[in-house]
Amino acid sequence: MTGKSLKSSASVVMKTPISRAESDRRLRPVLDNLSEHNTKQAFKLVQQALQKRPGWPAARALRACVYLQMRKLKQAEDEIANLRNDLDAGRVPTDEDVAEKIQYYYRESGNEAGTGEVYELVWKADASQFQLAEAAFCYYIRGYAFNSAQKLATKLHRMTSSNTEKYGLWATAAIWLGVVYRNRDLDTNQSSSDDRMLTLASRMLEKSLDVAVTPSAETTRFAVRIHRDANEHEKALRLISHRRLVMDEAEVLHIKSGLHTSGEQRMKDYSALLSDHDCDDWGHWLSYLECVESGEACKDEAMAFIDRLVEVQSDGRVPKRAPFLAQMEFYYRHGETEALGKAISIYFSLFGAKTVCAHDLRPYLTLISDTLQFQKALERIRSIGNEKGFPYHLTASWLCLWFNELTLSPAELMEFYSSSLSDTLESTDRQDGDDYLILITHRLLPIFEKDLDDRYANKFAVLQTIAVLETGLTRSPHNFHFKLLLIRLYIELGAMERVAELWESLEIKHVQMSTLTHLVLKPFFETGHHDALSKVFEGMETLWRECDLEIPQCVTKALEFGSINAAIEFVLFRQRLERSAVLIEGVLTKAQVALVQSAGDAAGLDLARDCLSFFSRFTPGKLETKRIVDTDDTRCFQFWDLQCFDPEMRLSDKTNEHHDEGVTCQMKRKSTIISDLKSLMTLMQVLNDETIMEASASAGIDGAPVNGHAPSGAEHLSMLRKRISDNLQNVKGLLVLFSSGALLNDAAEVPKNLDPMDLLSTAKGVVEDVHHEVEDAIKEPKHSNGLKGTMSPVQLRKCCRMSFEILLLASLAIASFSAELMRGKNRRKRGSTKSAKLHAAQYFNSIQEAIHVHKVGVVSACSLMQEWISCSLDQGADWLDGVCDGERTLSASVPYLPNTIHPISLSDGSKQKGGPIDRSAFCHDILERTRSSHMATCTRLLEVLSGITRTLKLVDV
Amino acid sequence: MSSTRRFTPSDLFRMNPVNLDKLTETYNLNFYFQYMLRWPEFQQTVTSPDGTMMSYVLGKAEGRGREWHGHVSAVTVAPGYRRLGLATKLMAFTESLSDETYNCYFVDLFVRKSNSLAISMYKKMGYVVYRTILQYYGGEEDAYDMRKALSRDTNRSSVVPLGKAVRSEEVPLTM
Known part of the structure; x- marks a missing residue:
């Protein structure tokens, strides 16, 4: 499609609307072809429709979709811009059909607000059709155009306020979303203008709800949210106290407690929630304790309250944990470390058998870690653990590990694991003592290192850990913690087949x-x-x-159903997923x-x-x-x-700060x-x-370090790639000028950024960088056995990464240079004057030289890597033997493994094939699998490298 | 130490500790969204203080006439947080909501016949096996339809065992 024909289609005036039947007949096949990605056929059909009905807006909207699918973005944008002009000027009929068709374009181009604008335009032609305005509103919300949504909803509210509260609620939601979205997007705090907007939202909501007989629970929740954010707590309290409101009593109390300004009142509410409804809700406890902190006079009352609940729970058959934890929290907040230490011991004696007990106690032990109480508490925990045995012992061991006090050897931990095993569990269950194996993992691979990579530097320890975790997987084939850890460890050893298996089994x-x-x-x-x-x-x-299609539909449905809260949450969810x-x-x-x-x-x-x-x-x-x-x-x-x-x-949300x-x-x-x-x-x-x-x-x-820190390996590569892309860009620009003949004119000025010498030096620089990366990857790390010619997984991965970077760049370089160069070459031959030829030749030669440097660099880097990897393969990729150095065999290094173990599970992670095997056969199996997996990776890489050099030789630039 | 609150769409990003477990199914987004959209009160999650998801329940209210009931579509607890009474707590919540807010006759749930641990837990909570649904799970495994009568069903007629197994096609499709 040329610009000329586009112009002619835009200038056609069309007054008569096309019937729905004709639209279905002529445009449905276009849509079908678009959904099948049959772009050519779709284009043909849409052109036919436009020949029959020149200027047909719905067909033009679909033609824009076709352009979009063809990646002719400029034409697509022009088509839509012309169409929108015609629609706005009333030169073509504005009906629902065109709005429906244009939404395909806007959906694909990620601008759903555009659809909203068209629907609003269609609605204006017949203001009695409220469903069109509602559709426009939904599209505005889906497209994050909250201002437009608010204006439209306000308009609708004015027209219908005596009949329905709906549009007032919609307008309110749009205002609220506008504030939240803007702040999230710009990472800013609420400003004074936001406060004004929220006050406006609160007022509008109040007005809207006047007509409602009894607000539903969902509407009330939404209204409370708005009023609370606008600091209109009184309004929210009035709503939540509505006598006909149907809402769970505990929820009402919870909402009320968050709205009261008086600490005393809030404390009363929370104590009612805790004593009458759920004493195990930690959120309520934290809020309660915050109220206590704000008024010293309440301290004794709070202590008595906590003690009472602790007593009730102590007498119960299945005591709840939260009152005991609240007691510890109370002691901590009031600096009573001695009491806290004792409370920790009591807590452990009560709940030490629970898996979560260690997590519960860890923060409190951390808080007293520099006091005398810490050692006393830990000693007590250890002694209870030893006395009561499993599972108390397991919890105590976790705590000891975290505080660097775990003295048990892997062999001792394995003994505890073995004694905890049960033969009566379902295959989908975990063994209760599985965590002992994770403890062994932490013993073998200590974590308190500054540099996390150091954790995996000792490959022999990695192998031992794998043996331990694989042993666990034979008894608990679905333990995903084992699998996640094993994935990490096998990656370190380059055993990617096993990684793929484990990943697959996680579903x-x-x-x-x-x-x-x-x-x-x-x-x-x-x-x-x-x-x-x-x-x-x-x-x-x-x-x-799903993110593109399902969520917007859910937003629309939520608004239709009146679930404003749900609509808001879907919008925020989509924003985050995107x-x-x-x-x-x-x-x-x-x-x-x-x-x-x-x-x-x-x-x-x-x-x-x-x-x-x-x-x-x-x-x-x-x-x-x-x-x-x-x-x-x-x-x-x-x-x-x-x-x-x-x-x-x-123990607060502060811990959510990510690691x-x-x-x-x-x-x-x-x-x-x-x-x-x-x-x-x-x-x-x-x-x-x-x-x-x-x-x-x-x-x-630019190539500068990001955020001031030195670039990591990955960042360096990204920057490298950026430099090459800049280089390509410059070359491309030069070639465009070259091929258009502009450079043949002596007077033509060469833009500074297209200086051929700069270009060449960039190309050379990039190739040098590639070489250095390759050399560095091959040189390090040193093998413990000094074996030459073999590649460790670390080297392998570095080489792989570099080879792919090179391949990536080479493919782009080839693709972008070859065609242009041919054109440039032909034009050069046709050059008119001698000086122009010389001028052109200067650039052309520079470009050729740049390409040559690049190509030679790539070929030599690839050859270097090929040589090393071939060498590794010839020697059987025996770096693993180097790791084990002949004497330190794996089975001898993990003598604490059970004498007989089932073989490693296969692809689905659940089926065991064959009977139990002895420990050394099991370890041998692990080694063999790792070795063959590593070799398979080498072979894959070799194939890729061969592909690169083959392609480079074939393409003669 | 946990907090119970409404399950929101953003919680879908935090489900891994629970859903990586073999027996917990991960559905597509639309499935969760329909529940949140139509029966928002039924969807609850229990989280630890650091925000880790410990457990959740998905439920709904459906049926006509005497069949008006609460349905537990999923109740699951992360492996590290079992034996803390979280499932019981969430089930109790669903029962209370079905009883007091929705005024249902009973609450029901489907469970794999082989999941003896879960069945015994539900029995302890007062559920009875109402009927067996043949080949309910992927056309392979049978399910028990377990029910518990609520206060509206004064004569407890909804939980009188059916006495015969039904085919999965005879059971109205539930999400």
Whole structure:
């Protein structure tokens, strides 16, 4: 489609609306083809429809969708802009059909507010059709256009206030969401203008609810939320005290207690909640204790109250924990450390058999760790543990571990584990003593290191730990803590097949994809396990689709049902999911895999383009860095780090502060994700032949360290990639000028950033960086046995990572240079004057030289790695023998394993094949699996490297 | 030491400690959202002070006439937080809501016939096996439909065992 035909379609005036039947007949096939991604056929059909009905707005909306799918973004935007102009000016009919069709475009381009505008326009043509206005409101909310939503709802409220409260509530919700969304987006605190808006919301709500006979429980909850945020507690109290309100008594009391300004009244409410409803609710206890803290006079009363509940629970058959913990909290808050120490001992004697007891006591022991009471309490705990045995002993051991007081050896811990085993459990159950094996893990791989990588530096200890955890898995085949730890450990040993098996057995799906996949994304990518990754990507894409399609529908339904709270929560949920760093990293990794696999092949590049363009949020101009930075994904997997040591840990929400670098997994730095995204965006735009300067502006990062810290390995690579993308961009710009003939003009000024010498030096610099990375990866770490020619998993992963980086860059370089160079070469031949030819040749030669440097660098780096990996394979990848150094065999190093063990479970993690085997056969099995898995990874990498060099030789630039 | 509160969409990001367990199913987003949308009060979660999810229950009210009842669709506790009475607490909550707010006749739930531990726990809570549903789980395993009468069912007719097994097709589809 040319600009000319677009212009002509925009100028057509069409007054008669097209019937719904005709629309269905002509446009349904277009939609079907669009959903099947049959872009050519969809384009053909839509053109036919427009030939028959020139200027038909619904067809033009679909043509924009086709352009969008073809990645002709400029044409798509022009088409829609023209259409919107015509609709606004009334040159074409404005009906529901066009609104329906245009929503496909806006949904794909991530601008649902646009659909809202069109629906509102259609509604204005017939203001009695409220369903159109409601649809517009829902689209505004879905598109985060809360101002427009509020204005529309207010308008509707004025028109209908005597009949329904609905629109007033909608307007209120839009105001509230506007304030919350703005603050979340900009990471700011509530400003004075926000306060005014919330007051406005509160007033509007009050007005709206006047007409309601009895507010429903859901409406009341929403109203209380608004009034409370607006500091209108009296209004909220009036509502919650409505005599006909149907709501659980405890909930009413809970809401009321949060609204009372008087501490005394609140204390009374909380004590009623605790004594009459649920004495085990820790949230209520904390609020109660805060009230006590605010008024010293209440201290004695509070103490008596706590003592009374403690006494009641002590006499009960199954005592609740919270009153005892409240007692400890009380002692802590009032500085009574001696009493706290005693209370800790009593708590342990009562609840030491519970798994959570250690977690309950840890913060209080931490709080008194520098007092005499600490040693006394710990001593008492230890003695009760020894006296009562399992499971008290297990809890005591955890506490001792956390405070660096665990003296039991792995062998002793294994004895406790063995004695706790039961043969009567279901296969889906865990053995009660499983945690003993995790304790052994922490003994073998101590965690209190400053550098977490040091934890895994001793590969022999890693192997021993694997043997212990695999032993546990034979008795508790579904223990996911074992599996998560094993995944981490096998990654260290490069045994990726076993990682893939364990990952598969965890059955991660749906929303879990957003919180767990970063465990394997990077390791799978770096070791060439692209098939395993493709399954991960599949799950992530399903979640993205759900995020795009299901959540907006739920928002609409919630508003229709009058569940304003639910609508608000869905909006906030979607916002968070969209910002998920893990999901974005997944999309990026998929694009990288596509580029690596393509090795310059056009199909692979298309796949990568699709990958980045699949989600409209990644289209140029829509990249909002802030949205990626502000993700709190890390909070989602905090629980993995069972033993993260946090001396500041307290029993309040403060402990929610995330711990970035957990034991099980280290998440990629957010700055690296942003850097990766930007570099890939730039590269893609260069390849897409789009406005180069625009690409540069939107990418806009430099090579400086992010946030002032020195770049990590991953960040360095991202920056490297960015430099290369800049380089490509400059080359591309130069070639565009070159091929257009501008450079043939002597007077033409070469932009500064296109200086060929700079270009060349950048190319050289990048190649040098690649070489250094490769050399560093191959040199380190040193083997304990001094074995030459073998590669450790660490080296292997570094080499893999570098090889993929190189492949990624090579494929892009090839793709972006070759066609342009051919065109440039032809134009050069046709150059007119001698000086122009010389001028052009100067640039051309520089470009060629840059490419040559790049190519030679890539080939030599790949060859170097190939040589090393081939050598490793020839020698049977026996670094494991080096780790074990012949004498320290695995079975001899873990003599405390049971004498007979079932073999390691296979792919589904649940079925055991064959009978029990002896310990040494079991350890041998682990070694063999690790070795073969490592060799398989080497072979994969070798294949990839061969692919790179083969492609580079084939493509003659 | 725990807090009980409404299960909200954001809690879906925190489900791993519970849902990584083999016996707990993870559904698509729409499933959870429908419950939160239509029966928000029924969805409850118990969290530890650091925000870790310990347990949750998903439920609803459905049926007509004498079949108007509360249904427990899922009740699950993370492995590290078992034997603390959390499931009992959440079940009691669902029963109380069904009884007092929704005025139901009974509460029911489906459980795998092989899950003897759960069955004995429900029996302790006063549930009885009302009927067996054949091949309910993936066309392979039978389920028990267990019920507990609420105060509205004064003569406890809703929990009189049916005496015969029914096929899964005969049971109205529940989410």
